[in-house]
Amino acid sequence: MSAAAELNEEADYPEVCSVSRVLGTGYNLPDHVVTNDYFASYLDTSAQWIRDRTGISERRWVEGDVPASELAEPAARDAIRRAGLQPEDIDGIIFATVTPDYIFPSSAVFLQARLGCHGGLAFDVNAVCSGFLYAIATADALIGKGIAKNILVIGCDIYSKIINKNDRSSCILFGDGAGALVLGANTAAESGGKDSGTQVVEARGVGVSGSGETLCGIYASELGADGRHTGILCVPSGTAAPVTPESIKTDAHYLTMDGREVFKLAVRKLAEINESIVVSQGFSLSQVDWFASHQANQRILSAMARSLGAPEEKMLSNVEKVGNTSAASVPILLAEAEEQGKIKSGDLVVLSAFGGGVTWGSMLLRW
Ligand SMILES: CC(C)(COP(=O)(O)OP(=O)(O)OC[C@H]1O[C@@H](n2cnc3c(N)ncnc32)[C@H](O)[C@@H]1OP(=O)(O)O)[C@@H](O)C(=O)NCCC(=O)NCCS
Known part of the structure; x- marks a missing residue:
């Protein structure tokens, strides 16, 4: 305790x-909807089995080659706007993903370049499905130490590129998407x-x-x-x-x-x-x-x-x-x-x- x-x-x-506290949120999903019927069309499964065993009816997959930083950008812009900030107010980007643009540089720096907010810290976090929790806890600690003031925390993954679409027990589960949150320093004056x-x-x-x-x-x-x-x-x-x-x-x-x-x-x-x-x-x-x-x-x-x-x-x-x-x-x-x-x-x-x-x-x- x-x-x-x-x-x-x-x-x-x-x-x-x-x-620190949450100042704004945003998300972005690809347009392309993949229903359970799609899997039933070529695998030994049924839409009902997937629905009953997982609760999933549909998911979104990117079409073509979409880098993680591109999928994340609209989510990031929405979160920054809802925080009442401009991209140049962001002095840190932590990008949780296991499907980055490249092995390196990080997707965080690619996103920084897309947003045009140069100079602050930027790095990726790999903790798979727990990645966002690792990223936001790290952002909170960095703000607590005064290392950054407004950190953009991203969770973004494109599993449609890393799943085996012939493995019925795993490919049915995953969708692509991006979520974002801006975390800012908590002061009495700023906390409402x-x-x-x-x-x-x-x-x-x-x-x-x-x-x-x-x-x-x-x-x-x-x-x-x-x-x-x-x-x-x-x-x-x-x-x-x-x-x-x-x-x-x-x-x-x-x-x-x-x-x-x-x-x-x-x-x-x-x-x-x-x-x-x-x-x-x-x-x-x-x-x-x-x-x-x-x-x-x-x-x-x-x-x-x-x-x-x-x-x-x-x-x-x-x-x-x-x-x-x-x-x-x-x-x-x-x-x-x-x-x-x-x-x-x-x-x-x-x-x-x-x-x-x-x-x-x-x-x-x-x-
Ligand atoms: C994958 C998952 C949906 C399978 O459901 P389940 O009820 O546990 O099913 P089981 O793995 O026990 O398999 C039961 C049977 O269904 C079969 N099966 C698996 N996927 C199937 C599918 N898409 N359609 C039809 N049958 C399927 C299995 O082959 C197995 O057949 P068998 O009894 O002849 O061997 C479920 O285990 C799950 O969601 N696990 C967690 C996965 C997860 O969350 N991963 C990410 C974590 S971050």
């Missing part, structure tokens, strides 16, 4: 600290009207709420990995397994997955990390307004809700329409939920993700 939470165990509203009692305790703007107040911003994050499970979800192409004419002939360079094993680990870990991040800050699960969890499978989300004792209406879901978009999943979900008027200012939100590695991450924030 954090020091802030320990100090306020008895309080109805725990005292929390926050160095709700946190009237907020103190600015450091020059960089670490806000601390008192009892009964609703300080907006990121309260806490937790990240983890267990490298004993590298084999259950993997794209085996790289220095350990160079792409050769033979590997191409046998499709060995595409994504491989032990779906059943991933499913079991994901349900257990997601329930565990959602509960621990909430309790660590002195809140109870019933105080959470929205759970924004990685969209892998509706059955995983439902199992998680049951395990947490949370009403399923609080589990944001768009997996039916977009499938699993990996690092883009959580930011697309957040941007859509905000656009639809679901997540509102002052709501208590838990973000969480689980993915290849295996990796996981969670975050508690006040929107």
Whole structure:
């Protein structure tokens, strides 16, 4: 339990600290819709099987060669505009992806060039489906250290280029997409009207709420990995397994997955990390307004809700329409939920993700 939470165990509203908060969101999906019927047209599967076992009805795939930075650009521009900023106000870009434009330079620098905001930090993060959680936690830490002020955090993946379209157990799951969020320094002056009692305790703007107040911003994050499970979800192409004419002939360079094993680990870990991040800050699960969890499978989300004792209406879901978009999943979900008027200012939100590695991450924030 954090020091802030320990100090306020008895309080109805725990005292929390926050160095950064969400200023704006955006997302972008390719136009091309791929329905379940498409897979049924050439694989031994059915639209109904896919719908029943995953909750997915359709996903979007790019057409032709689209670099990740190109797919991300409209999402980034929307997030910057909704933050009330200009591209030149962005002094950091963190780009979560496992499908970058090139091996290097990073997609972050390609996006920086597209946006025309040169000079700030820019790098990619590879933590597979947990990549966005790793990226936003890193952005929060960099803002806390005063290294950057307004960081554009991107989750963007184009799995249609790395899946084996003849593997019915994996190719049906994934969609392409991009989500973006601008994270800015949290100061009393900037954090809106709700946190009237907020103190600015450091020059960089670490806000601390008192009892009964609703300080907006990121309260806490937790990240983890267990490298004993590298084999259950993997794209085996790289220095350990160079792409050769033979590997191409046998499709060995595409994504491989032990779906059943991933499913079991994901349900257990997601329930565990959602509960621990909430309790660590002195809140109870019933105080959470929205759970924004990685969209892998509706059955995983439902199992998680049951395990947490949370009403399923609080589990944001768009997996039916977009499938699993990996690092883009959580930011697309957040941007859509905000656009639809679901997540509102002052709501208590838990973000969480689980993915290849295996990796996981969670975050508690006040929107
Ligand atoms: C992939 C997944 C949908 C498969 O569903 P499942 O209920 O676990 O199914 P199983 O893997 O147990 O397979 C059951 C049967 O369905 C078959 N099957 C797999 N995909 C199929 C498909 N698209 N259509 C029809 N049958 C399929 C399997 O071959 C298996 O057949 P068998 O019993 O004859 O061996 C599910 O395991 C899943 O979503 N796992 C998590 C994947 C994930 O989220 N990955 C990304 C994490 S970030």
